[in-house]
Structures are given as structure tokens and as C-alpha cells.
Amino acid sequence: MSDQKILQAENRRLLFVLSNLAIFMIGLGFAVRAAIAGDLQADLFDVLDVARSATMVGEVLGATFVGFALTLLFGAALVDLVGIRAMLLFAAAGYFLGSLCVLMASIMAPSITAYWLVYGGLLLTGLGWGAVEAATNPLIATAYPEEKTHRLNILHAWWPAGIVAGGLLGLGIIQVGAIWQLNLIILMVPALVLAWMVIRAEFPVTERVAMGLSYGDMFAQLGRSPGFFIWFLCMMGTVAAELAPSAWVDLALTNIVGMPGVWVLIYINLLIFIGRHYAGTMVARFSSPGLLTLGCLLAAPGLYFLSQAGTPLSAFAAATLWALGICYFYPTMLGAVAERYPAGGALMLGLMGFAGGVASWTVLPWMGAIFDEAKVRAAGGVQAFEALQGEALEQVVRAASVESFQIVAMIPLALIPVFAFLWWRESGQRRVAED
Numbered sequence: 001m002s003d004q005k006i007l008q009a010e011n012r013r014l015l016f017v018l019s020n021l022a023i024f025m026i027g028l029g030f031a032v033r034a035a036i037a038g039d040l041q042a043d044l045f046d047v048l049d050v051a052r053s054a055t056m057v058g059e060v061l062g063a064t065f066v067g068f069a070l071t072l073l074f075g076a077a078l079v080d081l082v083g084i085r086a087m088l089l090f091a092a093a094g095y096f097l098g099s100l101c102v103l104m105a106s107i108m109a110p111s112i113t114a115y116w117l118v119y120g121g122l123l124l125t126g127l128g129w130g131a132v133e134a135a136t137n138p139l140i141a142t143a144y145p146e147e148k149t150h151r152l153n154i155l156h157a158w159w160p161a162g163i164v165a166g167g168l169l170g171l172g173i174i175q176v177g178a179i180w181q182l183n184l185i186i187l188m189v190p191a192l193v194l195a196w197m198v199i200r201a202e203f204p205v206t207e208r209v210a211m212g213l214s215y216g217d218m219f220a221q222l223g224r225s226p227g228f229f230i231w232f233l234c235m236m237g238t239v240a241a242e243l244a245p246s247a248w249v250d251l252a253l254t255n256i257v258g259m260p261g262v263w264v265l266i267y268i269n270l271l272i273f274i275g276r277h278y279a280g281t282m283v284a285r286f287s288s289p290g291l292l293t294l295g296c297l298l299a300a301p302g303l304y305f306l307s308q309a310g311t312p313l314s315a316f317a318a319a320t321l322w323a324l325g326i327c328y329f330y331p332t333m334l335g336a337v338a339e340r341y342p343a344g345g346a347l348m349l350g351l352m353g354f355a356g357g358v359a360s361w362t363v364l365p366w367m368g369a370i371f372d373e374a375k376v377r378a379a380g381g382v383q384a385f386e387a388l389q390g391e392a393l394e395q396v397v398r399a400a401s402v403e404s405f406q407i408v409a410m411i412p413l414a415l416i417p418v419f420a421f422l423w424w425r426e427s428g429q430r431r432v433a434e435d
Helices: 003-082 084-106 110-141 149-177 182-200 216-225 228-257 263-277 279-286 288-308 312-326 329-340 342-379 383-386 390-408 410-434
Strands: none
Touching: 003 084, 003 110, 003 149, 003 182, 003 216, 003 263, 003 342, 003 383, 084 110, 084 182, 084 288, 110 149, 110 342, 110 390, 149 182, 149 216, 149 263, 149 279, 149 329, 216 279, 228 288, 228 329, 228 342, 228 383, 263 312, 279 288, 279 329, 288 329, 288 390, 288 410, 329 342, 329 390, 342 383, 390 410
16 A cells, blocks of 8 residues: 555544544533533522523523534535635634633522523534534545445444443533532543544545536525435424433433433443444345334333433433434434435535534524413413422422423324335335336
């Protein structure tokens, strides 16, 4: 092998490693937000407005998805112009500065200013999250054109790995009695490491550019590919079924089961991390639509039974169903689009992420509002809820948590006929081609 080929192989490995680190960072950020949500609610939002405190949690968590969606909407179209390197450096800056904003808000006296500083900080991390997705998805599709779905699944296996690491670190921080703000300081570390690795790497042009297609041709693919919009709408559903409950699971399951819900979050993401390394085999066996159909068949009852769990054992059993269901959702949706619409380049992959961000931004405050309405209704009014204490308060909060989870279980249920139809149609087309 020539020196040039060795350098190219080493650089491709570096690109894959730094992409994995970037995805790990956003997974770690997700776990940190889940870990600190209860602290933000207790230290800030309950003081500001106890009747709307869960809604406010949903609003600030939803801000992350606003940033995520906005970066993907515009960043996906601009990544070929500004470059993958600049996009990843922007991502690192977003996570560092966003964490710093929330850290500053946590040491202020509870106020509307502190609320908006938290909102702005999580918005910045969301912008960084979107920049990671806008850059790494087309980067890996370009670097590994022969195995896009498999490599994208391995790449996104580092999302749950980050969640597992963040969840364990959060529990460790609680165990040693350290301040919860330490979660935010830890999140700044991979952002700095990522920036250092990005500066060292050489980045290729995206697949669309390598195909010789113009910038205008990429946009024209949207009009030539009506089938893409089916995948776009389905992406909203799969991400809502995966990410929104994950962001809420620590608060909800702590109330429902009476154990730290983060343990279930860690368990779920450990299963997903392992499962995504076998995506190539699963897609070869069932095809992308087939794998997504099976996922929905498991995710819907998994979410419902999670809301019904009354003990840690039943919670873990239901979580197993849900984890196996959502395991391949996100990267398989990306891989399916990358394989079917390569000329759409970074634009179509970015729009898929944008669909997921919009869905989560909508669903998280919705779950918070359902929770707030249910707890006030169960208590018999706002004043009655504010007067509750002890076991009576726990029962009301538990009932509200159950209701917020049951509603979301309907989302994967509604996607089953869509994916089943795509599976049937593509299977038929494949048989005709073979004949």
C-alpha cells in the first residue's frame, strides 16, 4: 500500500473516531439534561411557578430541539458551503458555551432572567447538536458509500453510549454528594477534545459534490423525489417516540416506580448501543422498512407498559420492549434516505434531522402540559395541589406521570401501517427485479 493510501486510511479512521466522539458528546448532553431536569425544576421552576413547573421543564428541554431543528434546517443546506470542519467547530462551541450559560443560571437567584438563561443555554447546545448531525451524517455517508446504513448505525450507537456514560456520571455525582452542576462541567470536556481533533483532520467533499452534481441539483432532488416526504413525516414520528420519552423518563419513572428513573435510561441505551452494531445484519434480513415495522410493533406496547409499571422489575421488562423497538429508528431512517436519494446529499439528511427536532420540540412541552393538567386535576385544583404533601402528593404525581407516557405510546402504533406498506411494496419490487 502506498504512503498516500495509508494516509487516506488513517484520516478516514480519524474522521470516523471524531464523528463517534461528536455523537458521544450529544448523547452525553442528552443524559446531562435528563439528570439536571429535576434539579432545575426544584431549584428554579417550582419557585417561579409551581403549577407550571413541569411545563417549564418541557419548554427548556424543548429549546434544545428548537436549536437542533434550526441548525439542521439551515446547516444541512450550508454544510457544503461552510465546510464540515467549520460545522463541527461550531458544534463544540455550542456545547461549551451552552453548558456555561446553564451553569451561570444555576448560581443566580431564581428569576425570569435565570429561566431565559437556562433556555438560551439549552438552545445553544441544541444548535451544537444540530451541527453535529448536519456534519457527521453526510461525512460518514461519503466516507463509507458501500455500507451507509450499517456505518450510520454504528456512528449513532455512540449516542446511547454517551447517555449511558452521562447517566452513570450523574448517579455518581449524587452518590458522592457533589453539586449537580458538576454534570455541566463534565459536558464541556468532550467539546474541547472534539475541537482539537477537528483541527487535525482533513475533510472530504460530500457525496453529492463527488458525484458532480451542482448545489441547485441537490435542491431539485426534492421536487423529483416525492417519496422522500413520506420518510420525512415518518421521521417526525420515530424521533418523537424515541427522544421525547427518553428526555422525560428520569422524572416520570422516578415518580411512577419510586426508583431513580435514570437507571432505566442507562439500561435502555446500553441495549441500543449493542443492538446498533448489528444493524447491517438486521437490514440485510428484513430491509429498512421491515426493520422499522418490527421496531414500531415493539415500541408501542413497550411505552404503554412502561407507563403501567409499578415495580422496578416491570419497568425494566417494559423498557426492554421499548429499547428493542426504538433501537434502529434514527440511524436506519437516515440510512434509508441516504441509500434511496444519494443526489439529495446533506440537504435531505439534514431535513430528516430537522423533522425529528420539530417533532421533539412539539412533544416535550406537550408531555409537560399533560403532566401539569393531570396533577392539578387529580388534586382538585391548583391550590389543593400546592397544599399536598407526603403520600398524597406522590399519588397525584404518579398518576400524572402515567398519563403523559400513555399518550406518546400512540405514535409508533400509528406508524406501523405506513412502514408495513413500504416493506410490502419494496419486497414486491425486489421480487420483480429478481425475476
